[in-house]
Amino acid sequence: MKVLIVGCGRVGSRLASELDEEGHEVTIVDRDPGSFSRAASREALSQDFKGNFLVGDGTEADLLRRAGIEEADSFVAVTEGDNRNIMAAQIAKQIYKVPRVVCRIYDPIREEAYRKLGLEVFCPTIEGSRRVRQMLMARK
Amino acid sequence: MYAIVIGGGKVGYFLSRDLLERGDEVTLVEKDGSRADWLEGQLGSIVMRGDGDEMAFLRSTGIERADAVLAVTGDDEDNLVALQLAKKEFNVPLTIARVNNPANVEIFKALGVDQAVSATEVLLSALEQTVTERE
Numbered sequence: 001m002k003v004l005i006v007g008c009g010r011v012g013s014r015l016a017s018e019l020d021e022e023g024h025e026v027t028i029v030d031r032d033p034g035s036f037s038r039a040a041s042r043e044a045l046s047q048d049f050k051g052n053f054l055v056g057d058g059t060e061a062d063l064l065r066r067a068g069i070e071e072a073d074s075f076v077a078v079t080e081g082d083n084r085n086i087m088a089a090q091i092a093k094q095i096y097k098v099p100r101v102v103c104r105i106y107d108p109i110r111e112e113a114y115r116k117l118g119l120e121v122f123c124p125t126i127e128g129s130r131r132v133r134q135m136l137m138a139r140k
Numbered sequence: 141m142y143a144i145v146i147g148g149g150k151v152g153y154f155l156s157r158d159l160l161e162r163g164d165e166v167t168l169v170e171k172d173g174s175r176a177d178w179l180e181g182q183l184g185s186i187v188m189r190g191d192g193d194e195m196a197f198l199r200s201t202g203i204e205r206a207d208a209v210l211a212v213t214g215d216d217e218d219n220l221v222a223l224q225l226a227k228k229e230f231n232v233p234l235t236i237a238r239v240n241n242p243a244n245v246e247i248f249k250a251l252g253v254d255q256a257v258s259a260t261e262v263l264l265s266a267l268e269q270t271v272t273e274r275e
Contacts, residue, residue, distance in 0.1 A: 059217050061243050083193060083217040090220075090251050109195045110221070113229060 004072040004098075005029065006058030006088050007079035011104070013039035015076065017046050026051030027067050029058045030079075058088045061095065074100040082107050089119055144169065144206050146192035146222050147213030148179045151238060155212060156183055167201050192222035195229060208234040216244050223253045 001024045005012050008030035016028045026049075030036065033055045039045040056063035058079060069075065075092035077085035082105045089103035103121050105111040111123035141164045145156045148170030156168040160183065168187050170176040180187045190197035192211060203209065209226040211219035216239050223235040236255040237248050242264075248256035 060241060061247060081217065083215075083221040087217040087220050091247060094250060095247060107194075110193065110225075113195065113225060117224075117228060 001025070001073045002068065002071055003027070003074045003076065004064070004067055004069055004092075005076045005078065007077065007085070008032075008035040008039055008053075009078065009080060010044065012076070012078045013044040015078070016051055017044060017049060020049050020051045021046070027054060027072075028052070029054045029056060029063065029067050031055065031057045059084050059091065061091060064088075064091060064096070069096045069098065072096075072098050074098065075102070077101075077103045082110055086110070086114055086119070093119065141165065141207045142202070142205060143167075144201055144203060144209045144226075146209065146211040146219070147238075148172075148175055148187065149212070149214060151212040153179060153182070155210065156186065160186070169201065193218060193225065195225060198222075198225060198230065203230045203232060206230075206232050208232065208236065210236045210238075212238040214240060216240050216248075220244075220248060220251065220253065223248075224251065227252055227254075 003019055003024050003026050005016050005028045008028050012028060016026045020026045028051060036053045054067050075098040077088040079085055085103050089101050092098040093101040101120060103119050105121050105123055106125050108123055108126050111121050115121045143159055143164055144167045145152050146169045148168055152168060156166050159166045166186050168179060169190060169192050170179055170187060171191050173189060176187050176189045188201055203226060209223060209232050211222045213219055219237045223237055226232040227235050235253050237253050239245055239248060239256050239258045242258040242261045245256045245258050
């Protein structure tokens, strides 16, 4: 599977590394050139990562084309900005018809709005709070 | 007409001023507090402090009865989300975006924004027109 990941933060870099180890073809994009070396230095990206890095804005169609969006099977938007993720994911889904698109949205209200509009969304705020509640309520 | 302008930079300021002069009802949304204070000094109490992509805040602007929302911040992704929420969540009849990247004119239309205007595109076509006329 060809995967394009926008955002080389903690989630993006770890996901890139895991998918790469499983044999998938990974390209990871971040607008901050330092993000890749930071990910490597905290060992989120392994030494033998075989995927591609590209510096640029993941909401720009030109850059996404250069990153191979037209051939991608999957697209993941995990930058720090909800609106950037929403825009990048919609470009991937609606303009380039990428078969599988996943988008992170921290704001639960926007998460609901865009889920209703058909985006495949995950919200760390909702998931995190649910998980903590489960842990608190679990009987020892 | 009731128009909501999102983004109180230069474009948002002049746009709101001209809409007011035409006699339209305007709310100007600006998230930066000190910029909002300055805008209020110039334009009066039409300014609201908040984020154009926060749904609860948008509701407080009376967006449900707005005839048009114009998103003119310097960030294309913020303009897109504000206008999609205006359209899909609040059924605003007319949504207009300023886009900074000219490639986003077509993308915004494909993603449901009614009109998208790129200053770069307008300048380029003015240049091309002048050059063609001289030839």
